[in-house]
Amino acid sequence: MNESEIIERISKLYPDAVVDVAGADCSFEVYVISDSFSGVNTLQRQKSILALFKNEITSGKLHALSVKAKTPQEQSAGSGLVQIQM
Amino acid sequence: MSTEDKIRKQLAENPVIIYMKGTPDAPSCGFSAKAVSVLKATGIEFAYVNVLASPFIMEKLPEVSDFPTFPQVFIKGEIIGGSDIVEEMYNKGELMPMLQAATS
Numbered sequence: 001m002n003e004s005e006i007i008e009r010i011s012k013l014y015p016d017a018v019v020d021v022a023g024a025d026c027s028f029e030v031y032v033i034s035d036s037f038s039g040v041n042t043l044q045r046q047k048s049i050l051a052l053f054k055n056e057i058t059s060g061k062l063h064a065l066s067v068k069a070k071t072p073q074e075q076s077a078g079s080g081l082v083q084i085q086m
Numbered sequence: 087m088s089t090e091d092k093i094r095k096q097l098a099e100n101p102v103i104i105y106m107k108g109t110p111d112a113p114s115c116g117f118s119a120k121a122v123s124v125l126k127a128t129g130i131e132f133a134y135v136n137v138l139a140s141p142f143i144m145e146k147l148p149e150v151s152d153f154p155t156f157p158q159v160f161i162k163g164e165i166i167g168g169s170d171i172v173e174e175m176y177n178k179g180e181l182m183p184m185l186q187a188a189t190s
Contacts, residue, residue: 042174043153043167050154057154064117065155066170 001062006030009052026063037071045069089146097163100133101188105147106157107138114138121157121169124176130185161188 003021010019010032017034030049037045046067056062087095096103102125108114110122125132137144137156148154151165159166161184166172175181 042171043165046167046171047153054154058148064115066117068170 001026001028001056003028006053010049013048013052023064026061028062028064029066030068032067032069033072033075034069035071037069038073042069089142090150093143093147093150096133096135097160100160101162102130102132102160102185103134104132104157104159105135105137105143107136109136110134115156117155117169118157121159121172124169124172124181125159127176128182128185130182130189161185 003023006021006028007019010030011017014032014034014036016036017032019033020031022029032045032049040048046069049067049069050057050065053062053065057065104110104118104122104125106113106115106118106122108118110126113119113122122134135143137147144156147158151158151160153165153168155168157168159168159172166175166184172181175184
């Protein structure tokens, strides 16, 4: 698989999401940031995204797909970094 | 016994169980290694199934749990998640109380 295929599939399910992909061939990491995740637990978030790649995971075409799914609020809180205003 | 029955029996008999690639002492995949190291760090007793040595289970479990990747960690028969979720719960202090409740 390539990065654009992955982004396209996730964007169809979460049109408002920021999607970023890293990896190659059969091993990828994806970052998905969307308001749709608010009130949804981590397992359900991962399930919804992994389900899009069920065939590739089952066949071994994708060996690893690591999913980070956050809301914009969690994303800004989680970094622990504060943008310094100059 | 059907593979699904075997899985359900394993889940019923083991309050904490991980389905992983490899064994706790010799994991075959970085994700399985991470999840099992978290479980080890809790000091709670857990069961494991090496899915590489049980291809029927490797094939069937994703259907039963509705989760396509390995490792998969179950507490009291309920899927908790894979390596990222287990690590996140451990770091947030949520994993220990769940494991203690399940094994007490």
